[in-house]
Amino acid sequence: MRMNSRFSYLIIKIILVLAYGFVISSCSPKDSESVASKAASHVTIKNKGSDTIVNLAQAWAEMYTGVTSSVSVEVSGGGSGTGVAALINGTVDIANCSRQIKPKELEQAAQNTGKVPQEFIVGYDALAVYVHPDVPLDKITIPQLAEIYGENGTITQWRHLGIKHSSCPSDKIIRISRQSNSGTYFYFREALLGTDRDFRIGSLDLHGSKDVVEVIGRTPCAIGYSGMGYATSHVKMLEVATTADAPYYAPTLKNVLAKTYPIARPLYMYSLGEPTGAIKAYLDWILSAEGQKIVEKLGFVPLESN
Amino acid sequence: MNILRKKSRANLPFSETAIELFIRLCGISSILFVFGIFFFVFREGAGFLFSGLDVKEFLTSVEWQPTSLNNKRYGAFALIVGTFSVTILAMCLAVPFGLGAAIFVSEFCSPKLRETFKIIIELLAAIPSVVWGFIGLTLMNQLIIVVFKAPIGLTMLNGGIMLALMSVPIIVSIAEDALKAVPDSYREAAEALGATRWQVVYRVLLPAAKNGLLAAVLLGAARSIGETMAVLMATGHSVNIPSGPLSWIRTLTATIAAELGEVARGDEHYQVLFIIGILLFTITFIVNLIADLVIKGIRQES
Numbered sequence: 001m002r003m004n005s006r007f008s009y010l011i012i013k014i015i016l017v018l019a020y021g022f023v024i025s026s027c028s029p030k031d032s033e034s035v036a037s038k039a040a041s042h043v044t045i046k047n048k049g050s051d052t053i054v055n056l057a058q059a060w061a062e063m064y065t066g067v068t069s070s071v072s073v074e075v076s077g078g079g080s081g082t083g084v085a086a087l088i089n090g091t092v093d094i095a096n097c098s099r100q101i102k103p104k105e106l107e108q109a110a111q112n113t114g115k116v117p118q119e120f121i122v123g124y125d126a127l128a129v130y131v132h133p134d135v136p137l138d139k140i141t142i143p144q145l146a147e148i149y150g151e152n153g154t155i156t157q158w159r160h161l162g163i164k165h166s167s168c169p170s171d172k173i174i175r176i177s178r179q180s181n182s183g184t185y186f187y188f189r190e191a192l193l194g195t196d197r198d199f200r201i202g203s204l205d206l207h208g209s210k211d212v213v214e215v216i217g218r219t220p221c222a223i224g225y226s227g228m229g230y231a232t233s234h235v236k237m238l239e240v241a242t243t244a245d246a247p248y249y250a251p252t253l254k255n256v257l258a259k260t261y262p263i264a265r266p267l268y269m270y271s272l273g274e275p276t277g278a279i280k281a282y283l284d285w286i287l288s289a290e291g292q293k294i295v296e297k298l299g300f301v302p303l304e305s306n
Numbered sequence: 307m308n309i310l311r312k313k314s315r316a317n318l319p320f321s322e323t324a325i326e327l328f329i330r331l332c333g334i335s336s337i338l339f340v341f342g343i344f345f346f347v348f349r350e351g352a353g354f355l356f357s358g359l360d361v362k363e364f365l366t367s368v369e370w371q372p373t374s375l376n377n378k379r380y381g382a383f384a385l386i387v388g389t390f391s392v393t394i395l396a397m398c399l400a401v402p403f404g405l406g407a408a409i410f411v412s413e414f415c416s417p418k419l420r421e422t423f424k425i426i427i428e429l430l431a432a433i434p435s436v437v438w439g440f441i442g443l444t445l446m447n448q449l450i451i452v453v454f455k456a457p458i459g460l461t462m463l464n465g466g467i468m469l470a471l472m473s474v475p476i477i478v479s480i481a482e483d484a485l486k487a488v489p490d491s492y493r494e495a496a497e498a499l500g501a502t503r504w505q506v507v508y509r510v511l512l513p514a515a516k517n518g519l520l521a522a523v524l525l526g527a528a529r530s531i532g533e534t535m536a537v538l539m540a541t542g543h544s545v546n547i548p549s550g551p552l553s554w555i556r557t558l559t560a561t562i563a564a565e566l567g568e569v570a571r572g573d574e575h576y577q578v579l580f581i582i583g584i585l586l587f588t589i590t591f592i593v594n595l596i597a598d599l600v601i602k603g604i605r606q607e608s
Contacts, residue, residue: 079567081567081569081570082567085570104570168457169455169457170457172457174457174458179564180372180564180565181564181569185373195376196375196376198371198374198377201371201544201546202544202546203544204458204460204542204543204544204554205543205544205545205556206543207538207539214443214444215447215458218447218448218459219458220457221457221458222457222458
């Protein structure tokens with residue numbers, strides 16, 4: 001009898017746990033259900049790719065539901081490469097890319113789907129160089145960054161930059177980087193080292209743009225790079241100059257638009273073939289003043305024409 | 307006997323035959339899956355493994371530069387060292403705690419407390435690894451910085467603690483089963499001879515449950531070697547030969563997880579990631595083989 005009551009006690013516990021899980025999980029199915037029922041009678045645009053752009057793409061998708069109720073946009077991240085791969089497989093309508101598509105990928109897409117991807121520049125992204133606010137440094141040059149990050153680089157300690165960093169006892173610069181296939185990684189490497197030199201191994205390769213800023217905010221010894229839009233109050237952005245003699249520019253909207261800030265790049269969207277119908281309307285809206293307003297709101301740089 | 311069996315089979319109703327067939331298929335399928343996975347992983351990696359890859363460089367060089375534009379280098383030595391060091395560290399933490407908890411739960415605590423403990427330990431096993439990774443990235447990171455005055459908390463120690471927390475439930479539940487399986491007559495005999503409770507555990511139960519305890523430890527270790535998401539987030543994911551628990555490292559599994567998503571299919575880099583998969587297969591195979599041999603050795607001894 002005692003055994004029995006203990007058993008039923010266990011069963012009750014299990015039921016409670018399951019019920020708890022069900023309550024939590026039942027919140028999301030409701031949401032997706034409504035999306036699904038909407039999608040059944042409307043057009044759904046599938047949009048996938050760069051993690052740099054994913055927040056922006058999501059903001060566009062949300063705003064666009066207010067513009068027209070007959071189109072919904074499904075956005076997912078995964079990286080520029082993932083987006084292009086999906087485009088090649090023909091499983092998405094628009095791929096987001098923080099780098100330009102490679103000729104090989106264009107060819108594969110054309111072979112696989114019979115349509116040539118069309119390129120749209122939808123905004124600009126400035127990569128900011130982040131450090132902890134305790135670092136007594138406000139400016140850095142591209143050659144210095146190259147020596148910090150590049151193979152056989154000569155700058156490994158903060159004192160090599162001519163500063164005394166008292167809140168980093170070891171004085172060793174901790175390099176924060178991104179996983180080696182992210183668009184951000186490729187772009188930063190190219191901007192610093194060109195195509196001939198690689199990054200030195202031993203950097204901390206984090207998985208997302210946000211993680212980089214988050215970790216630097218907790219690590220006085222660290223330096224890292226990430227999109228300008230990811231800045232928080234826990235980190236400091238450095239002013240960057242192309243050479244020691246050149247003027248330094250802060251990663252601001254103004255400097256990016258004036259093309260004076262050295263580490264800025266365009267953000268791309270690729271459609272499969274010449275866009276038509278709902279996809280064309282969506283891309284046009286993104287490029288319009290209204291769409292570009294959101295670009296600025298999320299910390300990216302809108303197109304000049306606006 | 308044989309005749310009887312044949313006879314009874316002939317008389318079996320169809321449903322029984324069907325069920326027997328189904329169960330047989332279930333048994334065979336596990337073998338098929340293992341060979342199927344091995345075949346697939348091997349096929350994807352084989353082309354580059356036998357022509358092009360410098361195997362010596364792969365196993366001994368620390369230069370992991372798969373996305374270099376001009377000078378691609380595939381040296382996985384740092385990743386191998388990373389995997390082993392974090393697993394060993396995790397086992398150093400998890401084995402004493404896991405076996406200790408198992409002994410406590412099975413021998414020392416009251417039945418009521420035992421039920422509660424078991425439920426909580428099973429809940430611990432149900433926490434997804436990405437949640438552990440997140441805890442490592444935020445909470446444990448900060449804790450290691452404060453406690454050890456480390457410049458950054460995303461270290462081998464962080465990953466080791468996360469892996470230990472993940473493998474403790476496995477070790478506890480299997481080790482507890484092994485201890486439970488020791489017949490009560492052993493305990494009674496030892497106590498009748500005047501042994502204290504601790505002497506019973508140390509002299510009688512542990513030797514009697516040796517095989518099961520070893521299996522528990524090895525399954526915990528296998529979980530650690532194979533774990534991906536938590537180590538990807540907590541260890542710093544840095545190609546680096548560790549000099550101590552506070553160095554950052556990168557593991558074989560995390561490398562596959564981080565890079566496979568964005569490589570072009572059939573590419574050299576893609577194939578190297580599959581070769582890492584073959585390497586992981588080989589490592590687990592060797593671990594299992596050693597376990598088998600050890601257990602066999604123990605059996606023969608007794």
